[in-house]
Amino acid sequence: MGRRPRAGLGHAALRAILVKRDSEHDDQAAAAAELGVLFTVVATVSGSLWAKAMWGSYWNWDPRETSIFFVLILYIAYLALRGSIEGDEKRARLSAIYSAIAFVAVPFLMFVVPRMYEGLHPDPIINNRGKVDMDPLIRLCFFMMLIGFTALYFWLQTLRVRVTRLERRRELARECDHGPQLGRVGCLAARVGAALLLAPAGREAGQRTGEVTMNFKTILAVGLGVAAIAIGVSSFKQTMTPYIGFAEARKASGLVQVNGKLASKDYVINKEEQYLKFKLQDTNGDVMPVEYRGVIPGNFDQAVSIVAIGAFKGDHFEANQLLVKCPSKYQAMESETGGKHPDGVPQGGPAGPAAPETTGVAS
Amino acid sequence: MPNSGSNSAVAVWSVLRKECRTEWRTRYGLNAALLFAVTSLTAVSFAAGRLGNRTDIMAALFWIVLLFATLASMSHAFVREVESRTMLLLRLVATPTEIAVGKLLFNLLFLCVIEAVTVPLFMVLMGAPPVRWGQFLAVLGLGTVSLAASSTLVGAVIAQTRGRGALFAGVSLPLLLPVLAAAVGGTREMWAANSVAPSLKLLGAYAVALLAASLLLYDHLWED
Numbered sequence: 001m002g003r004r005p006r007a008g009l010g011h012a013a014l015r016a017i018l019v020k021r022d023s024e025h026d027d028q029a030a031a032a033a034e035l036g037v038l039f040t041v042v043a044t045v046s047g048s049l050w051a052k053a054m055w056g057s058y059w060n061w062d063p064r065e066t067s068i069f070f071v072l073i074l075y076i077a078y079l080a081l082r083g084s085i086e087g088d089e090k091r092a093r094l095s096a097i098y099s100a101i102a103f104v105a106v107p108f109l110m111f112v113v114p115r116m117y118e119g120l121h122p123d124p125i126i127n128n129r130g131k132v133d134m135d136p137l138i139r140l141c142f143f144m145m146l147i148g149f150t151a152l153y154f155w156l157q158t159l160r161v162r163v164t165r166l167e168r169r170r171e172l173a174r175e176c177d178h179g180p181q182l183g184r185v186g187c188l189a190a191r192v193g194a195a196l197l198l199a200p201a202g203r204e205a206g207q208r209t210g211e212v213t214m215n216f217k218t219i220l221a222v223g224l225g226v227a228a229i230a231i232g233v234s235s236f237k238q239t240m241t242p243y244i245g246f247a248e249a250r251k252a253s254g255l256v257q258v259n260g261k262l263a264s265k266d267y268v269i270n271k272e273e274q275y276l277k278f279k280l281q282d283t284n285g286d287v288m289p290v291e292y293r294g295v296i297p298g299n300f301d302q303a304v305s306i307v308a309i310g311a312f313k314g315d316h317f318e319a320n321q322l323l324v325k326c327p328s329k330y331q332a333m334e335s336e337t338g339g340k341h342p343d344g345v346p347q348g349g350p351a352g353p354a355a356p357e358t359t360g361v362a363s
Numbered sequence: 364m365p366n367s368g369s370n371s372a373v374a375v376w377s378v379l380r381k382e383c384r385t386e387w388r389t390r391y392g393l394n395a396a397l398l399f400a401v402t403s404l405t406a407v408s409f410a411a412g413r414l415g416n417r418t419d420i421m422a423a424l425f426w427i428v429l430l431f432a433t434l435a436s437m438s439h440a441f442v443r444e445v446e447s448r449t450m451l452l453l454r455l456v457a458t459p460t461e462i463a464v465g466k467l468l469f470n471l472l473f474l475c476v477i478e479a480v481t482v483p484l485f486m487v488l489m490g491a492p493p494v495r496w497g498q499f500l501a502v503l504g505l506g507t508v509s510l511a512a513s514s515t516l517v518g519a520v521i522a523q524t525r526g527r528g529a530l531f532a533g534v535s536l537p538l539l540l541p542v543l544a545a546a547v548g549g550t551r552e553m554w555a556a557n558s559v560a561p562s563l564k565l566l567g568a569y570a571v572a573l574l575a576a577s578l579l580l581y582d583h584l585w586e587d
Contacts, residue, residue, distance in 0.1 A: 093583060097580050102537065224572070
């Protein structure tokens with residue numbers, strides 16, 4: 001759970017490329033993307049196994065699952081793009097452009113779009129109350145993992161960049177060997193000198209040409225960007241109407257998702273026949289009988305919140321898929337008894353504008 | 364060469380006019396795109412039949428058809444310049460931003476033409492229920508702006524790579540997923556007679572963010 005792919009980390013370096021035109025930054029960015037893929041794949045696979053154990057399904061397009069999937073394909077697209085560009089300078093420039101535009105998409109992918117749907121992730125980790133509400137043991141593990149994996153990431157990153165640097169140097173040396181009889185050291189010195197002389201000159205020239213239009217454009221673009229983010233955030237608050245109510249579910253024709261808690265303990269469970277019958281209660285107090293046939297989630301009796309996907313038939317809701325949320329293993333003991341917000345399930349609407357997690361930790 | 368505002372506008376306008384004229388001469392890009400849109404629409408229609416009351420699925424299929432048509436055809440505005448070796452010449456007469464904005468407007472126009480054919484055809488073939496046009500056009504318009512903005516920037520980048528067209532779809536898709544999610548949501552709400560405002564806001568915010576970022580990045584598209 002505690003593994004967080006460093007999604008945004010490479011981007012600072014990537015944007016530095018556009019301004020400074022330094023190949024070292026490009027190496028950093030490439031290494032960050034490669035490691036990003038590795039970490040994201042590890043997090044996705046382990047998280048998916050965890051989801052099977054906890055919720056009874058490997059993959060359910062839960063908000064965090066959705067956002068990590070988006071990040072994964074962004075990384076892969078970025079690396080595919082890099083692979084198809086010839087020439088170091090061009091590769092650095094174009095892939096930096098792509099990652100800058102991808103950086104615009106990331107907040108939408110990570111925070112806005114996935115939050116249009118309700119999640120199953122335990123909210124004690126990060127919540128709208130702004131404090132870490134975890135069991136002390138879990139908290140210890142979580143932060144150890146966070147620090148450990150972050151350190152591992154930085155170590156791997158430096159290794160990767162050093163390897164690239166060595167490769168670059170070897171290439172340079174080989175070119176010099178095939179060149180005129182200047183001597184290897186002389187050739188290297190000439191190249192480094194030329195690079196040093198050319199780089200600042202080029203940069204100044206670039207700045208001079210665009211100076212007048214650039215200022216206006218920068219202001220315009222930054223203003224628009226801020227406005228866009230503001231609108232995006234406000235729209236995210238409005239779209240927090242996760243599940244439909246029971247009354248609507250009874251009328252709906254197709255598959256629907258309903259969410260609630262166990263109304264009473266008198267449910268019928270038959271593991272051999274894979275049959276389960278219980279009463280689900282939504283936040284309005286409306287109770288609906290649910291029947292489910294399939295693999296029964298192991299922690300059903302502890303469920304704080306249950307998501308049922310299916311259709312209403314006759315007098316009951318027939319679920320094809322059942323997902324249970326059991327945050328109790330992560331929750332600190334004191335919040336079990338008091339201070340816990342109703343049902344542990346955030347609602348849409350003005351009364352309880354509860355976003356379960358406000359930052360992109362976990363999955 | 365610092366340009367005054369009116370000079371830039373003239374340059375953008377002439378790039379747009381030049382684009383339209385080259386396109387109209389051969390109509391190769393437009394024909395290919397329309398053919399693709401109609402073919403994928405027919406495939407969807409054959410596969411799914413008339414979906415009269417399943418407006419949620421219809422909204423998804425509609426945007427997938429449109430997205431496919433975009434991905435199949437929108438890279439050609441820049442790829443064509445590279446293939447006919449006219450890119451250098453174009454860059455002599457206009458700044459990168461002027462070229463890119465001109466192409467963006469052309470792409471926008473191009474998408475509108477595709478939509479003008481696809482939308483009515485989709486409604487007829489899929490047996491769609493009555494559409495609330497005001498809301499539908501708002502969703503469609505904002506979605507189109509995002510599609511065009513993303514395709515212009517990615518198209519300019521992709522034209523300089525080895526694979527050109529081949530990579531365009533894969534590289535564009537992650538950028539277009541928020542558009543797809545919000546636009547499908549909006550269209551579905553439109554048919555379900557709910558409020559489309561949240562989806563519109565999301566679409567608008569994304570379109571503006573894409574345009575703002577593009578405006579900053581256009582300068583770096585080509586190395587002098």
